[in-house]
Amino acid sequence: MTGETSRRRGRPPRTESADTRDRILTAARAEFSERGYEKTSVRGIAKAAGVDSALVHHYFGTKERIFEAAIEIxxxxxxxxxxxxxxxxxxxxxxxxxxxxxxxxxxxxxxxxxxxxxxxxxxxxxxxxxxxxxxxxxxxxxxxxxxxxxxxxxxxxxxxxxxxxxxxxxxxxxxxxxxxxxxxxxxxxxxxxxxxxxxxx
Missing domain, CATH: 1.10.357.10 (Tetracycline Repressor, domain 2)
Known part of the structure; x- marks a missing residue:
């Protein structure tokens, strides 16, 4: 139980990282497209991606960083x-x-x-x-x-x-x-x- 709790509170397993990051970016592009930068929030991106807001911050940090990553793609x-x-x-x-x-x-x-x-x-x-x-x-x-x-x-x-x-x-x-x-x-x-x-x- 302790090991499971520790893993849950730490970084995502490596096998999940790429898929989760891609899912967040896909959700971010959809949110930015529909709402624009001003009205898009990290919380909204997290909800659309089906993840916790903390996980979005873990991968990208600020909303500006998420936007820049989406633009680069x-x-x-x-x-x-x-x-x-x-x-x-x-x-x-x-x-x-x-x-x-x-x-x-x-x-x-x-x-x-x-x-x-x-x-x-x-x-x-x-x-x-x-x-x-x-x-x-x-x-x-x-x-x-x-x-x-x-x-x-x-x-x-x-x-x-x-x-x-x-x-x-x-x-x-x-x-x-x-x-x-x-x-x-x-x-x-x-x-x-x-x-x-x-x-x-």
Whole structure:
């Protein structure tokens, strides 16, 4: 009995740790997506994951740390973006960037965590700072380095702003007819603008 009590009060068995952590992260992404950063609580995440709040703190610490972990998973596909965008002639970089971004958004597996990220970042300064740090350091600066052009960072940021704004209207605010338009039509219309930001005069 003493051994069981000791184990229960200590860290979770190693075999349970990965599953529990994943369950907490899945619940966190769903909560952040539905409620945004401000209205999501550690207690709410714990309840959704079916665990005690203390276990959430054990794995992640603060709500900001949980949000950052959720963002890193959501942004994982985007970390291949600089290589995918640079793989080919520069006169097609706008379409490659646009197609890549909308490919991530159109995939249901990556759309939910991205919704959590965007909804939280636009409503809370802490969430926005986490999002900005990850996007700036791991995505935009790497794209800018591939461009090898004057004011490359500004060009990459303007291109990203075009794509994020379009995604916000389509997937978050759901403005029609953009929300139900064929993705290929959107790519054809948006890609030349992104190309202009990246390589235009």
């Amino acid at each position: 959501a942004m994982a596909p985007a970390l291949t973006a600089p290589e995918a965008i640079a793989d080919g002639p520069m006169d097609g970089v706008g379409e490659r960037f646009t197609r890549f971004v909308f490919g991530v958004w159109e995939n249901p597996a990556t759309r939910t965590p991205l919704l959590a990220v965007v909804r939280s970042a636009v409503n809370n300064d802490t969430a926005a700072a986490v999002f900005r740090r990850l996007v700036a350091s791991q995505l935009l600066r790497r794209i800018a380095a591939q461009l090898d052009l004057p004011d490359a960072e500004l060009r990459a940021e303007l291109a990203a702003a075009q794509l994020v704004g379009t995604a916000l209207l389509r997937y978050v605010i759901k403005v029609e007819p953009l929300a139900s338009a064929d993705p290929e039509l959107i790519i054809r219309r948006v890609a030349p603008v992104v190309q202009g930001h990246l390589t235009g005069g």
